Each structure stands twice: as C-alpha cells, then as structure tokens.
Amino acid sequence: MTRAAGKQNRDPKGAGARRAIASPPASSKQAPKSGQKRLREARRSAAAAASARPLAKTSRVSQAAGAAEAQLALRDLQTIVISLDRRPDRMDGCARRLDASCPHLPRTRFSATDGKQAAIGTDEVAESWNTARNVEYQKMRAVRKGWDDLDTYQVRTLALSPGERGCAMSHIRAWRRCLELAGCGDRPLLVLEDDAAPTVDFSATLSRALRALPGDAHLLYLGYSQAADWRREVSPDLVEAEYVWTTVAYIIWPAGARILLGQLPVNEPVDNWMAAACAAGSVKAYCVRPKIVHQADAWNVNSDVAHSDEHYWGPCSDILHSDAFYWGPDDPKGEIDRGLTHRTSFWDAGTDDSDESAEGS
Numbered sequence: 001m002t003r004a005a006g007k008q009n010r011d012p013k014g015a016g017a018r019r020a021i022a023s024p025p026a027s028s029k030q031a032p033k034s035g036q037k038r039l040r041e042a043r044r045s046a047a048a049a050a051s052a053r054p055l056a057k058t059s060r061v062s063q064a065a066g067a068a069e070a071q072l073a074l075r076d077l078q079t080i081v082i083s084l085d086r087r088p089d090r091m092d093g094c095a096r097r098l099d100a101s102c103p104h105l106p107r108t109r110f111s112a113t114d115g116k117q118a119a120i121g122t123d124e125v126a127e128s129w130n131t132a133r134n135v136e137y138q139k140m141r142a143v144r145k146g147w148d149d150l151d152t153y154q155v156r157t158l159a160l161s162p163g164e165r166g167c168a169m170s171h172i173r174a175w176r177r178c179l180e181l182a183g184c185g186d187r188p189l190l191v192l193e194d195d196a197a198p199t200v201d202f203s204a205t206l207s208r209a210l211r212a213l214p215g216d217a218h219l220l221y222l223g224y225s226q227a228a229d230w231r232r233e234v235s236p237d238l239v240e241a242e243y244v245w246t247t248v249a250y251i252i253w254p255a256g257a258r259i260l261l262g263q264l265p266v267n268e269p270v271d272n273w274m275a276a277a278c279a280a281g282s283v284k285a286y287c288v289r290p291k292i293v294h295q296a297d298a299w300n301v302n303s304d305v306a307h308s309d310e311h312y313w314g315p316c317s318d319i320l321h322s323d324a325f326y327w328g329p330d331d332p333k334g335e336i337d338r339g340l341t342h343r344t345s346f347w348d349a350g351t352d353d354s355d356e357s358a359e360g361s
Contacts, residue, residue, distance in 0.1 A: 074102060074203055077251075078181055080110035082170050083194035090194040093296065101198035105190075110174060115166025122265060125168045129268035130157050133276055137227035137243045144229065160269070168270040171247060175257035182254040189257075193248050196223065197296040209237045209288045218256025219278070219285040222249040223293030227275070234286065241285045243275040249293035256283050 081098075083091040091109055098105060113120065135153045142149055160168075171191070178189040199205075206222065212235035213220060224244035231240040247270060252260075259282055266273045278285040 074104045074206075075106065077105065077190050078187065079105055079107040079190040079192060080174060080177065081107055081192045081194055081196070082110050082112045082174065084112045084114055086114070087194070094192070094194040094196055097197050097296065098192075101200055102202045104203070107192070110170075110177070113166045113169035113173065115162035115164070115169070118166065118169070120165050120169050124172055124265050125165045126160065126265050126267040127165070128157055128159050129272075131155055131268075133279075134268070134272050137275070137279075140229075140243075141227045164269050167247075168266040168273070171270050171274075172261070172264070172266065175252060175261055178252050178257040179254055179261075186254055188251050188253045190222075190251050191247070191249070192293070195296045196249050197294045198222075198249075199292045199294065202292045205237055205288060205292050208235070209286075212238045213286060214284075216284045217286050218253055218259060218283040219274070220251040221246075221285060221287045221291075222251070223291050223295065224248075224287055226287075228279075230287075237288060239287050239289050241278060241287045243279045244285070244287060245271050245275065246295070247271045247274070248295050259283050 081091065081094055083094070098107060132155045135155050138153045139150055141147075142153070174189070174191045178191075181187065181189060202222075209220070214234065221241065221244055224241070224246050226241075226244055228242040231242050233239050260274065260277060263277060263282065268276070274283075274285075277283045
C-alpha cells in the first residue's frame with residue numbers, strides 16, 4: 001500500500017544475527033540447514049575453486065560465489081504475498097514477476113483481509129485518522145526535493161476507507177504469522193504485497209544488505225518512498241530510516257512484530273503508522289538502497305485500497321481509484337471499458353519520487 005505520498009537485545013555491533021537468515025528452532029524435525037552453515041559451505045567452495053583455477057578467472061569465480069550465496073540466502077527467507085481472494089489476477093502477475101527476478105525465493109500466498117466484507121474491531125484498527133504527523137513529513141519531503149507547494153498540505157481528520165482498514169488488518173495478521181513461524185527463534189519473515197515488482201539485482205543486493213544489517217534491526221524495507229533524510233548510511237547498500245511510506249515489501253523480525261502488535265490499534269494508514277513507530281524510536285528500521293522492489297502500478301491504479309486522502313487536494317484532484325470500477329475477475333476488462341489505463345511498467349522507476357540516488361532524493 002502506498003501512502004499518499006502527497007503528490008505522489010542482540011549483537012549491537014552488527015551482525016551475526018542479521019548477516020544470514022536465521023534457521024527455525026532446533027526442535028523442528030524438518031528444519032533445513034542453518035543459513036550460516038550454508039553460507040560457510042558456499043564460501044569454502046568458492047575459495048577452493050579460486051585456488052584451483054588460474055588467476056585470470058578469479059573474478060568470474062567470485063561472481064559465481066556471490067550469486068550462489070544470494071540464492072542460499074533467499075532459500076532460507078520465509079516469504080508471504082498478501083493478496084485478496086477476489087483478485088487472482090494480481091497474484092498471478094506477482095508470481096510472474098517473482099519467478100523472473102527471484103525464482104529461488106520460496107513464497108506462500110497469504111489471504112488478505114477484505115475490508116469491504118470482514119468485521120474489523122476498533123481495538124485493532126481505528127476508523128479515522130488525523131493527518132498532522134503525515135503532513136509534517138510530507139512537508140519535509142517537499143523541502144528536501146525543492147517543491148514549492150508547502151501551502152497545499154493541510155491537517156485534517158479523515159475516515160479510514162474499508163480498503164485501508166483491510167490492508168492494516170492484513171499486515172497485523174502478517175506480524176502474527178511471523179511470530180507463529182519463528183516459534184522460540186528469531187527467524188524473520190518477508191512480507192510482500194501482490195503489486196511487488198523486484199528488480200533484476202534483487203537477490204545480490206539483498207544478500208549484501210543483510211550482511212551489513214545491524215543486529216538491532218526490527219524492519220528492513222526493500223521498497224519504499226522516502227520522506228525524511230536518512231538517519232545514517234550503514235553501507236553502500238543500506239541506510240537507517242526515519243520515516244518512509246509504503247508496505248509493498250519489507251522484512252520483519254519477531255522482536256519488531258511484538259513491538260508493533262503491542263502498540264495496537266493502528267490509527268492511521270498502516271504504512272504511516274509503522275513509519276511513526278520508527279520515527280518515535282520504538283522500532284529500528286533500515287532500507288535497502290536503492291530500493292529493490294518497485295510497485296507494478298501507480299499507487300491509485302488497479303488497486304484494492306481506496307486511500308482516504310486521495311482527494312486531499314479537493315474534488316478537482318486528478319487521482320482516480322480503480323477499486324470503484326473493479327470487483328474481481330468477472331469483469332476483467334472493466335478498467336479499460338471505463339477509460340482507465342492499466343500500466344504494466346514499474347511506475348516509480350526513474351521518477352522524481354523513486355529515491356534511487358545515493359542521497360535518496
């Protein structure tokens with residue numbers, strides 16, 4: 001889910017717990033080899049191959065070892081894809097993109113909560129939200145990007161749409177799923193939404209970022225829209241975040257899931273709420289830089305989450321949400337018939353809001 005983005009204690013020094021994906025508890029009879037053991041084996045094989053071959057081939061061996069290490073890291077990374085039962089088209093599209101960019105990533109479809117049909121208690125997700133904090137960060141981003149539009153951001157109290165409440169509940173359930181899968185261990189969970197579009201260098205970049213990830217991480221965003229400046233640069237592939245939008249792709253550790261679940265209810269769009277927890281310091285969030293997961297469509301195209309601030313700029317806003325025109329696969333050409341353009345390209349790649357540069361601007 002992309003937030004309106006307007007106009008659009010473990011090892012503190014870093015690493016052992018984060019450099020490889022942790023294995024399930026030892027008590028599990030079907031537990032796979034630990035991620036660390038697999039990585040050690042891959043490195044030993046690469047070293048043996050390097051010593052047995054001519055020096056001219058060393059770089060090729062190194063590249064092959066890096067690719068093997070990335071694949072092993074992916075195989076140990078539990079992944080769920082949040083998708084509505086009534087949108088098999090979106091899940092099919094996501095599966096094709098994942099197969100093309102990260103075929104070694106094991107994944108399970110995770111049935112999303114349908115906010116139009118499910119009863120969601122206000123003890124878990126509120127029914128309205130105040131935009132004050134989000135406006136503060138919208139203005140920060142505007143200043144950082146040099147936009148001359150500060151007068152357009154207004155503080156309001158808005159009703160959360162059914163889609164926003166369903167989205168929030170889906171992520172709450174994903175955090176609980178993280179705890180279920182981890183048991184007594186610290187194994188993380190990769191949470192994807194069904195518009196996730198990984199980049200071609202997804203595996204290699206994620207592998208490097210995980211090796212550099214500090215041991216205090218609760219969240220690692222793989223896709224995002226940056227609001228505030230980065231708190232710090234950890235490595236060329238990793239930065240510490242203060243406030244970012246979207247929940248298209250992130251890794252969450254059990255400790256982070258417990259913290260977020262302990263702060264319910266979600267009282268604003270869930271990406272804003274998670275960002276606020278990060279800004280307040282209750283969770284530690286990092287971002288892979290540049291982002292390695294884009295969104296297949298613009299935030300308001302072919303989506304099932306009607307954003308409460310879509311008409312933030314008034315009734316003449318050119319934002320038009322497709323959910324009002326699409327209700328499952330029975331009318332697959334509905335968007336086209338009604339004049340909506342379905343975009344198949346990665347809408348945020350290379351745009352001013354893609355945050356791709358070293359500075360994250």
